[in-house]
Amino acid sequence: MTAEEVDYRIDRCADRELIERKTIQYEGYRLTFEGYDCLALRAFSERGTIEGMGAPLGVGKESDVYEVQSYEPMALKFHREGYTEFRKVDKEREYTADRNHVSWFYTARKAAEREHEVLEELYPDVSVPRPVDQNRHAILMEKFDGVELERASLPSEQVVGVCDLVLREVGDAYDAGYVHADMSQHNVAVAEGGVTVFDWPQAVATDHENADEFLERDVENVVSFFQRKYPREMPDDVDYRGLAEAIAEGEFGSVTTYATR
Amino acid sequence: MVGNVASVMAELEPEDFYLLSGLEQGMRFSEWVQREKLPEYAT
Ligand SMILES: Nc1ncnc2c1ncn2[C@@H]1O[C@H](COP(=O)(O)OP(=O)(O)O)[C@@H](O)[C@H]1O
Ligand SMILES: [Mg+2]
Numbered sequence: 001m002t003a004e005e006v007d008y009r010i011d012r013c014a015d016r017e018l019i020e021r022k023t024i025q026y027e028g029y030r031l032t033f034e035g036y037d038c039l040a041l042r043a044f045s046e047r048g049t050i051e052g053m054g055a056p057l058g059v060g061k062e063s064d065v066y067e068v069q070s071y072e073p074m075a076l077k078f079h080r081e082g083y084t085e086f087r088k089v090d091k092e093r094e095y096t097a098d099r100n101h102v103s104w105f106y107t108a109r110k111a112a113e114r115e116h117e118v119l120e121e122l123y124p125d126v127s128v129p130r131p132v133d134q135n136r137h138a139i140l141m142e143k144f145d146g147v148e149l150e151r152a153s154l155p156s157e158q159v160v161g162v163c164d165l166v167l168r169e170v171g172d173a174y175d176a177g178y179v180h181a182d183m184s185q186h187n188v189a190v191a192e193g194g195v196t197v198f199d200w201p202q203a204v205a206t207d208h209e210n211a212d213e214f215l216e217r218d219v220e221n222v223v224s225f226f227q228r229k230y231p232r233e234m235p236d237d238v239d240y241r242g243l244a245e246a247i248a249e250g251e252f253g254s255v256t257t258y259a260t261r
Numbered sequence: 262m263v264g265n266v267a268s269v270m271a272e273l274e275p276e277d278f279y280l281l282s283g284l285e286q287g288m289r290f291s292e293w294v295q296r297e298k299l300p301e302y303a304t
Contacts, residue, residue: 002300018281019280028294030284041266042278105288
């Protein structure tokens with residue numbers, strides 16, 4: 001591109017906040033996350049996996065998720081790991097150096113690659129969204145039905161059954177070689193047809209040295225949520241460790257077996 | 262960009278994407294890409 005063409009393109013992209021400019025020391029540019037989003041979207045549309053954008057499905061701690069049009073409606077998750085942190089560090093050092101430069105692109109892209117890879121390993125043995133495509137910091141996957149466990153109001157007679165279903169998915173994932181490591185009421189959806197466990201970028205392999213600690217913490221997170229929200233249906237005290245061990249051994253039946261009183 | 266990503270995508274021209282992917286290339290080496298280097302990255 002000629003210098004004039006570059007000037008013109010810079011203005012267009014800056015107006016749309018796809019790039020940002022700094023002028024201290026030298027005039028420099030970088031992509032914003034929106035600019036990076038456009039590059040990923042362009043790649044998906046060239047491959048034909050995305051035909052149109054839809055409404056936001058959720059804003060998580062570290063992502064933006066949209067409904068998109070493909071051959072059927074799907075979910076597109078843009079990873080944002082590292083961005084907020086990066087912004088903070090950047091402010092503190094006031095644009096001084098390029099030393100120790102680890103871009104948020106890299107962190108976010110690694111997270112997307114990792115999540116896509118884990119979904120590919122787990123699907124369909126574990127009830128996770130079916131992975132469809134991945135580019136840069138974005139993953140395209142099946143859109144799941146239902147609402148997050150946090151927002152669901154389960155009828156009394158289903159509480160223990162749903163808790164067991166979730167723990168069974170944890171067990172199936174363990175069997176397939178992974179511990180989720182961020183299990184909570186925010187990362188499980190419940191629908192008529194069953195449960196879906198999502199948000200896997202931080203998953204650890206079962207041969208990781210801390211895998212069993214992560215498993216126990218995941219189990220405790222799930223069960224204690226059910227205990228807090230449904231105290232009348234759930235046992236008061238549960239042996240989380242025993243339960244986690246049973247899940248790892250593939251011997252899990254129901255949470256009620258692990259009630260300690 | 263929530264909400265208008267689709268309209269921004271629709272407005273972009275191939276050359277806008279050259280610039281964006283040129284910046285992406287340049288950002289592998291430094292956080293900010295000098296303006297003078299853009300014409301060579303954005304090809
Ligand atoms: N496959 C999907 N189908 C429908 N909604 C989804 C899907 N994946 C994520 N979401 C929505 O986006 C939110 C954030 O996604 P999540 O994967 O948990 O990212 P984060 O790491 O930011 O928590 C979820 O709580 C959910 O509401
Ligand atoms: Mg989440």
